[in-house]
Amino acid sequence: MNTVTEHAAIAAADAQQASTYNASDVTLRARLIEAGILIDTGEDGLYGRSQVFEDVIDRLNHAITLLGADQEAEVLRFPPAMRRHDFEDSEYLKSFPDLAGTIHSFQGNDRGHHRLLEALEKTVSVGEEERTDEWMDQQKPTRLVLTPAACYPIYPTIAKRGALAEDGATVDVFAYCFRHEPSIDPGRMQMFRMREYVRLGSPQQVMDFRQKWIERGSLLVNLLGLPFEIDLANDPFFGRGGKIVADSQRAQQLKFELLIPVATPDRPTACLSFNYHMEHFGEIWKIAQANGELAHTACVGFGMERTTLALFRHHGLDVKAWPAEVRDFLWGDTHSRISAGLEALS
Incomplete structure (x- = not known):
């Protein structure tokens, strides 16, 4: 077994024994909407959230904060849009052009406005019935794009500060993200929240960070009473060349995912990811370590909606009927349970 995942895999095997599956993409989605936990907007992958859903998100977010309290991370928060210039530099379009979301706006004159209204009336x-997008001919790209991952605004921000300190840098970031992949699977939303801890520094610093968070992510999901497994993974790179990149990513063991059955048992959902980018972002934005060498980066990403959906999937739609241990963890003394879990890992 790979040493990176050894402890987490053992925990996953224990948790997996308790799982039972009886839901599908359609039925779970329908049950959530019928219960008013998710609000159907008419577009696949775009939902409103109820107070109950948001309360679970808040409790989960608090637990993640406690889990990373000792990381001395700089807390940064960004809107769900980023500068197009930085997005272009990120090379996201090389790998995921099909997932990107650009922001367009009307920038014309009175005549253009008239043409827009005529097209809109039609x-x-x-x-x-199925509508055309003729009115959008009057829209032009803005200087903004939708943020594809919470960590993307971090790298240009850190780069502007100059070389990293000797011990590198750790950032806590939380943001709404967008990916254009409409689906009836409620775990595959087009707009969703991602909580991340991002580490910048030497290869050893970031690899130690990733190992730590594989263990801590497993601890969190165990405390939530959810079945899971951790597996080697790759990103959904686009096109024929994407398979080569994906195979390389797997061969170098750059990405692991914590998988939980959410909508279907045979296709577990990646609710957490643990990523080592090597010097990719350091090279793009010229982020230097204290010794002048390119910084390496790693991140742990928590899919907030996906993990919350997993809780409803496995514990039921009535949060008051969830197992006592899970309720005590989320609505009780979260701090002491996190502290005890971290002490057991050390």
Whole structure:
């Protein structure tokens, strides 16, 4: 067994024994909407969230904060949009052009506005039938794009400060993200929240960080009473060349995911990811270590909606009926349970 995942895999095997599966993409989604936990907007992968759902998100977010309290991370928060210039530099479009979301706006004159309204009138006149996008001919790209991952604004921000300190840097970031992949699977939302801890420094510093968070992520999901497994993974790189990149990512063991059955038992959902980027972002933004060498980076990403959906999937739609240990953890003395878990890992 790979030493990076040894402790987590053992914990996963114990948790896996307790799992039972009886839901599908459609039925879980339907049950959540019928219960008012998710609000159907008419677009696959775009949902409103109820107070109950948001309360669980808040409790989960608090637990993650306690889990990383000793990391002395700089807390940064960004809006769900980023500067197009930085997005272009990130090379995201090389790997995931199909997932990117750009922001367009009307920037014309009165004549252009008139053409827009004419086209819009034709569009809405069809009612609920399939509509054209003719009115969008009057829209032009802005200087913004939708943020694809919470960590993306971090790298240009850190780069502007100059070389890292001797012990590198750790950042805590939380943001709404967008990926264009409409699906009836409620775990595959187009707009979702991602909580991340990002580490910048030497290869050893960031690899130690990733190992630590594989163990801590496993601890969290165990405390949530959820079945899981950790597996080697790759990102969904685009096109024929994407398979080569994906195979290389797996061969170098750059990405691991914590998988929980959410909508279907045979396709568990990646709820946490543990990523080692090597010097990729350091090279793009010229982020230097204290010794002048390119910084390496790693991150742990918590899928907030996905983990919350997993809780509803395995513990039921009535949070008051969830197992006592899970309720005590989320709505009780979260701090002491996290502290005890971390002490057991040390």
